[in-house]
Amino acid sequence: MQGVNQESCNGKCTALVLFNTRALGGYKSVNDMIKPNSDMPWGNHFTFLPVSLPKLTNLTKRDHSSINPLAFVQKAHRMIDRKRNSASVWLTSKFLDTLRKLRGPEATARFIHGSLKNTSMGLTNLIGPVEEMALANHPVKGLYFMVTGVPQSCSVTMVSYVDKLRIAMVVEKGFIDPNKLKSCIDYAFDSIFKAAVKSSPVAT
Incomplete structure (x- = not known):
């Protein structure tokens, strides 16, 4: 992007990281999942995390440690772990489940589409x-x-x-x-x- 347009390096980019929430409650057999009031019911259960992507200007001027490839990877890993263990993961998952039950799958799909639209990748x-x-x-x-x-x-x-x-x-x-x-x-x-x-x- 910067090679095509120098001004693009000043833009803000946000990534939406999607992951399965079954790992939070453990994996169950199919027979257990289809039972009424199951702790981990059948179907897709996922949530997403918005993550701000670092700017090239930030890496070169303020955060010189991120120029080290391993330091950059470790920093990103710590940031994802911190966000995954935050309450926002649980709240987002519960919100999507409640929205699906009250408004239906189409309203839930519109909300997810809107969230995707507000992110860069x-x-x-x-x-x-x-x-x-x-x-x-x-x-x-x-x-x-x-x-x-x-x-x-x-x-x-x-x-x-x-x-x-x-x-x-x-x-x-x-x-x-x-x-x-x-x-x-x-x-x-x-x-x-x-x-x-x-x-x-x-x-x-």
Whole structure:
């Protein structure tokens, strides 16, 4: 964005991080989930967290520690953990559930769509199969998923499959250069990997 328009570095970007709330109550069997008044009823149960993305100007002028790739990752991890353990996660989940019961799924969908519209990008992930799958006797070498039709400039989805992580991204056409974004992502992953290898203790 900054390469296309210098003024874009002054803009505010917010990411909406979606995650499953079943982990908060534990995983149950299907028979337990379909029982009336179940502690963890059947169906999708998720919530989202708005996270402010750091500005490039902030990284270069005020927070020099964030220039270190590992320090940046650790700082982001601490921020997400702090937000996940806050009361807003529980309140958002309860609000969505109450809205669905009182106003119906269409009103809930409109609220979620409005929340997505007020953010710049969305991130979500799934824990995939740990063993190889096959469809019609054809082995599945890899898989990914994508949320379509969202009113955001960028969507990032992650899914694991047999100890491999696959990341998929969709960007707004004419607003974000996909080739330049891919180059930036590759550079970021390479920088993080090199910093992690460099900081790892040498085995003796």
